[in-house]
Every structure is written in C-alpha cells, then in structure tokens.
Amino acid sequence: MSSNTPPADTTPTPQHPMSTEEALAAAAVAEADALAALTNEVSELKAKNADLAEQFLRAKAEAQNTMRRAEEEMAKARKFAVESFAEGLLPVLDSFEAGLSIQEATLEQLREGSEATLKQLRSALERHKVVSIAPEAGAKFDPNQHQAISLVPADQPTNTVVTVLQKGYLIADRVLRPALVTVAAPK
Structure with a gap:
C-alpha cells in the first residue's frame, strides 16, 4: 500500500520556542550567578588570606619574643656564672688579706696560712668544675x-x-x- 502522505517528523519540537531575547536573558542570569559565585569565592579567599596573614604575624612575633627571652636568659646565665665563681673566690681573698695583716707572723704561721688558703682556692675551683x-x-x-x-x-x-x-x-x-x-x- 502506498499512500501519498509524507512520513511523520519524529524530532521533538520545543513546547515554547525560546526567543533570542529570552536566551540572552537566561545567559545573563547564568553569568550573573557565576559572577556572584566567583565574587563570593574571592571574598572567602580574602578572608582566609587575612586570617593566615594574622596568624603568620602572631607566630613571627612569638618567635621574636622567644629569641629575645632566650638571649636575656643566656646573658643572665653568663653574668651569674661569673658572679658565682667570684663569690667562691672571696673566702680565698679574705684569707690572703688576713694573713698579710699579721705584722709579726712566724715562718710556721705563714706556711700554715698559705696551705689553708691554697686548700680554700682548690676547693673553690673544684666546686666550679x-x-x-x-x-x-x-x-x-x-x-x-x-x-x-x-x-x-x-x-x-x-x-x-x-x-x-x-x-x-x-x-x-x-x-x-x-x-x-x-x-x-x-x-
């Protein structure tokens, strides 16, 4: 059977064909949404960057404070180490001065005093290693x-x-x- 009717078109047709103006409007909305999303992402990144910059500055300041405190402690340790050593030698100095203040000391007294002073000096040195x-x-x-x-x-x-x-x-x-x-x- 042959019929004179052309075959039916099977391609779907849109229910409402979009006009050029509607397509431009839709593209503009999509572009505005993308721009808003990018603007939001830039704002978040700027906030994160500001937070990281603040953390960096705080860490840097803390490191500088730690170094300054360590230097101060080392200076104090050196100062007080010398102070402690000098303090250990003061009795030796006192013994020398006491021995020299005796005007009419005998040779035996001088020897005993020198030996005692030497013992004090050795002891002070040993205490300081x-x-x-x-x-x-x-x-x-x-x-x-x-x-x-x-x-x-x-x-x-x-x-x-x-x-x-x-x-x-x-x-x-x-x-x-x-x-x-x-x-x-x-x-």
Whole structure:
C-alpha cells in the first residue's frame, strides 16, 4: 500500500520556542550567578588570606619574643656564672688579706696560712668544675691535655711523660690550659 502522505517528523519540537531575547536573558542570569559565585569565592579567599596573614604575624612575633627571652636568659646565665665563681673566690681573698695583716707572723704561721688558703682556692675551683691536669711520670703523653716542652732521654717507654713543669687545668672536661711536660725521647 502506498499512500501519498509524507512520513511523520519524529524530532521533538520545543513546547515554547525560546526567543533570542529570552536566551540572552537566561545567559545573563547564568553569568550573573557565576559572577556572584566567583565574587563570593574571592571574598572567602580574602578572608582566609587575612586570617593566615594574622596568624603568620602572631607566630613571627612569638618567635621574636622567644629569641629575645632566650638571649636575656643566656646573658643572665653568663653574668651569674661569673658572679658565682667570684663569690667562691672571696673566702680565698679574705684569707690572703688576713694573713698579710699579721705584722709579726712566724715562718710556721705563714706556711700554715698559705696551705689553708691554697686548700680554700682548690676547693673553690673544684666546686666550679676546674680540676688540675698533672700526669704522673710514665703516663702516656696526651696531646689533647699535655703540651710537650722537650723530648728528653729517659729510662721509660717512648712518648711518656717524664716530668710535669706546670700543671694544666680542665673546666668541665674542656682544657683551660694544657699541662707543660717533658716527654721521653725515642731510643
């Protein structure tokens, strides 16, 4: 069967075709919504940036305050360390002055007073961790704590201390002054 009717159009047709003006209006609304969303996002980012900048400034100020306090504490520690050391030496000074104030002291009194004063001085130094370096004869030469003045022939092993010419001193395990020693020469 043939019919003279054309086939039916199957494409859907909009119920209300949009005019150009309506399309422009819809696009303008969409653009306004997008602009509002971007403006809102920019405002949020600015607020977050301001908050982070404030946090940074506070942290920076806190770090500066911490450094300043640490420097002040170190200065106080140095000052009071010297003060404590000087305070420990005052009794020694008093003993020297007392000994020198005696006009007619005997040799024995001078010796006793000097020994007592020396004991006080050693005690004050030890309280502040100042200890002597005085190696015994035959001890191995230690270049970290001893300074060799000369090599001398001796009946002992090479590179050992023969005599101590001057004591050395440590302060809290750090060499303040090395001991001056003579060392056994190689045979």
